[in-house]
Amino acid sequence: MSQEQWKSKIGFIFAAAGSAIGLGAIWKFPYIAGTGGGGAFFLIFLFFTVLLGAPLLLGEFVVGRRAQSDAVTAYKKFAPNSSWSLIGKLGIVTCFILLSFYSVVGGWIIIYLFEAIRGGLNGLSQDQYGALFGELIAKPWSTLLAQLVFMLMAIVVVAKGVQKGIEKASKIMIPALFILFLILVIRSVTLDQSIEGIEFLLVPDFTKLTSESILLALGQAFFTLSLGVSVMVTYASYLPKTQNLPFSAISIIVINILVALLAGLAIFPGVFSFGMEPDAGPVLIFAVLPAVFSQMQFGVIFFINFLLLFLFAALTSAFSMLEIFVAATTKHDKTKRKKRAWTLGLLIFVLGIPSCLSYGVLSDVLVFDKTIFDLFDFTVSNVLMPLGALLISIFVPLKISKSALYEEISLGSKSGKMFFNVWYYLLKYVTPIAIVIVFLDVLGFLDK
Numbered sequence: 001m002s003q004e005q006w007k008s009k010i011g012f013i014f015a016a017a018g019s020a021i022g023l024g025a026i027w028k029f030p031y032i033a034g035t036g037g038g039g040a041f042f043l044i045f046l047f048f049t050v051l052l053g054a055p056l057l058l059g060e061f062v063v064g065r066r067a068q069s070d071a072v073t074a075y076k077k078f079a080p081n082s083s084w085s086l087i088g089k090l091g092i093v094t095c096f097i098l099l100s101f102y103s104v105v106g107g108w109i110i111i112y113l114f115e116a117i118r119g120g121l122n123g124l125s126q127d128q129y130g131a132l133f134g135e136l137i138a139k140p141w142s143t144l145l146a147q148l149v150f151m152l153m154a155i156v157v158v159a160k161g162v163q164k165g166i167e168k169a170s171k172i173m174i175p176a177l178f179i180l181f182l183i184l185v186i187r188s189v190t191l192d193q194s195i196e197g198i199e200f201l202l203v204p205d206f207t208k209l210t211s212e213s214i215l216l217a218l219g220q221a222f223f224t225l226s227l228g229v230s231v232m233v234t235y236a237s238y239l240p241k242t243q244n245l246p247f248s249a250i251s252i253i254v255i256n257i258l259v260a261l262l263a264g265l266a267i268f269p270g271v272f273s274f275g276m277e278p279d280a281g282p283v284l285i286f287a288v289l290p291a292v293f294s295q296m297q298f299g300v301i302f303f304i305n306f307l308l309l310f311l312f313a314a315l316t317s318a319f320s321m322l323e324i325f326v327a328a329t330t331k332h333d334k335t336k337r338k339k340r341a342w343t344l345g346l347l348i349f350v351l352g353i354p355s356c357l358s359y360g361v362l363s364d365v366l367v368f369d370k371t372i373f374d375l376f377d378f379t380v381s382n383v384l385m386p387l388g389a390l391l392i393s394i395f396v397p398l399k400i401s402k403s404a405l406y407e408e409i410s411l412g413s414k415s416g417k418m419f420f421n422v423w424y425y426l427l428k429y430v431t432p433i434a435i436v437i438v439f440l441d442v443l444g445f446l447d448k
């Protein structure tokens, strides 16, 4: 079967950035930075993104583009008759669990959109915004319906195929999201006492860091870049040889850091200005942003637009999670794509039902002291994704020859050679060692 391809070079960058930018940078980053140490957390997150995330992203691109095949077959091509293709299978299982709870939050955005349009968010006090969020996400039927709607949107686009659906949507969404975020940040940093919020995000206080928050920062760096699950392998498999991989990877890293920074700058000034707590948890952006928007002229209209873009951002990430299954199970047989997207998408919805209800009727069901939603999130973000990342960082230098790697990423110049060497050694040594150290630290092996 012929392999599908992205239509343009920039189209790939937008699609991969679309996978990266989503709930991770906009919803999760501010709230875990809020609980995990503010500026110090942000700095550690940046450090992991640049030193571990960037080499790994390029590593996944190389695997995908060179193999020109889905996440499972790709590893088989380099290491036939071995167990390395388990990396691809692990990625698929991880995305399956991930999308099941990701779609729950996607549903919350739809609920907020609905509320904003029908005027339910107008004229509330700060406390009321927080309370409203709690009430809305506890309702079983509406949250399940919203989650289903979110999944249906993802299914319809993925069923259409990568370049028709995913590429087009991402190309519009990302620039629009940037513009709206800029407007939001301008409003947020000009609120009273906004300086406290800016300091909270940008001035590090390392005494606030714990082993757990370092693991969270590591998980977050991989989560926001969609790493360790071979999604980026799958996306890069639709690339022609002419694409400059380092440029693509660096662009995505920069865009991703900028979005996290913009999200932080949009939210923390508001948090401090309205006298809220930065460690409020998942409610954070849903309680703070309506309040910031309510301080603007035409705030409701801006807020509706923001929610639409936020929904798009979450959807473009969801597409990539669903795409990895569809690619791996159809093996590019286009006739099967539609059926697979629907079956898998609906199965994921069913798996997500307990996570959805864990904010309402199942809130008392705790496993290892966590709700089902939190357990899924923790397992995916802080165990499975770093584990996948560790395996990929071992696989690439071990199973792909140095000359083949060089061919894939060389830029044909002297600085290209230096770039290659920095990348190669970061991936071969720094990435795996750093991941293992963070794990050992959390498990208590490094305690004095």
Ligand code: PFF
Pocket: 019, 020, 021, 022, 023, 024, 025, 095, 098, 223, 224, 225, 226, 227, 229, 231, 317, 318, 320, 321
């Ligand atoms: N990068 C996405 C986000 O930050 O919201 C989440 C994600 C998408 C993770 C796709 C993994 C993945 F395969």
